[in-house]
Amino acid sequence: AVNDSEVTPFTVPSYACQRRSTLENHNAVLTDALSLLAENAELSDEDGRGVAFRRAAAVLKALPSAVTNMSQLTGLPCLGGHSLRVIKDILENGTSSEVESTKESERFKALKVLTGIFGVGSKTADRWIREGIHNLQQLRDSGQTLNRAQQAGLEHYDDIKQPVSLAEAEAIRGIVGRAVASVSPEAQIVLTGGFRRGKLTGHDVDFLITHPEEGSEVGLMPKLVSWLESRVSCHLQNVLLICDVIFLCAFQQERIKRCEIKLLALRCRITYSEQDETTASPSTTERRWRAVRVDLVVSPISQFAFALLGWTGSKLFERELRRWAGHEKGMSLSSHALYDNKQGRYIRASSEEEIFAHLGLEFIPPNERNA
Ligand code: DCP
Numbered sequence: 001a002v003n004d005s006e007v008t009p010f011t012v013p014s015y016a017c018q019r020r021s022t023l024e025n026h027n028a029v030l031t032d033a034l035s036l037l038a039e040n041a042e043l044s045d046e047d048g049r050g051v052a053f054r055r056a057a058a059v060l061k062a063l064p065s066a067v068t069n070m071s072q073l074t075g076l077p078c079l080g081g082h083s084l085r086v087i088k089d090i091l092e093n094g095t096s097s098e099v100e101s102t103k104e105s106e107r108f109k110a111l112k113v114l115t116g117i118f119g120v121g122s123k124t125a126d127r128w129i130r131e132g133i134h135n136l137q138q139l140r141d142s143g144q145t146l147n148r149a150q151q152a153g154l155e156h157y158d159d160i161k162q163p164v165s166l167a168e169a170e171a172i173r174g175i176v177g178r179a180v181a182s183v184s185p186e187a188q189i190v191l192t193g194g195f196r197r198g199k200l201t202g203h204d205v206d207f208l209i210t211h212p213e214e215g216s217e218v219g220l221m222p223k224l225v226s227w228l229e230s231r232v233s234c235h236l237q238n239v240l241l242i243c244d245v246i247f248l249c250a251f252q253q254e255r256i257k258r259c260e261i262k263l264l265a266l267r268c269r270i271t272y273s274e275q276d277e278t279t280a281s282p283s284t285t286e287r288r289w290r291a292v293r294v295d296l297v298v299s300p301i302s303q304f305a306f307a308l309l310g311w312t313g314s315k316l317f318e319r320e321l322r323r324w325a326g327h328e329k330g331m332s333l334s335s336h337a338l339y340d341n342k343q344g345r346y347i348r349a350s351s352e353e354e355i356f357a358h359l360g361l362e363f364i365p366p367n368e369r370n371a
Pocket residue numbers: 192193194195199201202203204205206310311312313314315318319
């Protein structure tokens with residue numbers, strides 16, 4: 001055993017937006033445990049506790065090597081008593097009894113399954129659990145009224161639960177890119193979310209779309225959605241893709257106006273085919289397809305940098321950026337703008353680098369925002 005006096009404690013800055021968090025994680029066992037407790041808190045509508053566990057996990061993710069001794073954690077930010085107990089338990093016993101019992105609890109399992117349905121949040125899931133519904137079969141048998149989003153979510157549950165690969169994300173970028181180009185040739189599209197941070201899988205594919213001329217993005221979203229709704233097929237290298245949007249989220253109209261929509265789903269048939277478009281017969285395209293969740297956001301060019309920063313994530317990194325802006329700089333940051341509360345004015349920026357500079361932060365590139 002290492003003598004405590006020989007252990008050099010780690011040091012990290014307290015806000016996640018001051019740290020470089022790559023996908024490399026030397027403390028996955030500990031961060032998985034804390035993330036599970038965070039998830040359980042969030043699913044139980046205890047957001048404060050959820051954030052506390054997320055922050056603790058993010059601090060451990062940022063460490064340059066594995067924690068082996070509690071004394072290495074002395075002085076680290078964001079590690080509250082509860083998180084420290086969990087870490088200590090794992091370092092001493094290999095597992096945390098709280099994490100294991102949470103993982104095995106009927107309530108947690110039911111909350112995970114039910115909120116895994118597109119359109120079902122923790123409140124609905126909680127109500128169903130109180131009515132004795134713990135799994136999909138019980139939900140189907142219960143005769144509960146489901147809205148359109150939930151019906152589609154239930155129907156495509158297995159597809160949606162399966163992670164989206166980078167190859168699928170790139171294929172979908174091809175489809176959406178083609179859709180954007182045909183409704184607005186000058187418009188630009190970028191992949192945001194986890195894939196922009198270098199992740200190789202995701203739960204959805206996030207896109208941000210803008211137009212170089214301010215105002216020309218108006219009306220783009222409804223056009224894009226109608227284009228996607230009409231079945232399309234296209235060839236990308238040797239991959240034949242046929243997609244059709246089978247369902248748009250329940251708030252479709254409102255969301256289209258706000259220029260942020262979640263699609264469930266872009267139904268993509270992906271066939272590896274040497275054929276060209278004219279000879280591809282429907283039978284070759286029906287081999288396999290899956291539903292994939294896609295988020296589309298349209299932003300005016302004047303807000304593009306804020307939208308890009310805001311939709312790249314991670315969720316905790318975003319939360320910490322806003323907390324830093326508010327608490328340390330007296331500013332309000334959103335995916336639309338940065339507002340200086342003292343000066344009472346908006347601060348313009350045309351790149352992410354400028355926004356970090358306005359916030360007095362060192363620029364952190366997307367692949368180091370995996371807090
Ligand atoms: N976002 C946010 N707050 C939300 C929702 C989203 O800040 N309530 C931002 C940060 C996210 C990005 O949007 O990183 C995309 O949201 P996702 O839920 O798709 O998150 P990721 O893309 O990071 O995760 P995944 O890889 O699982 O899709």
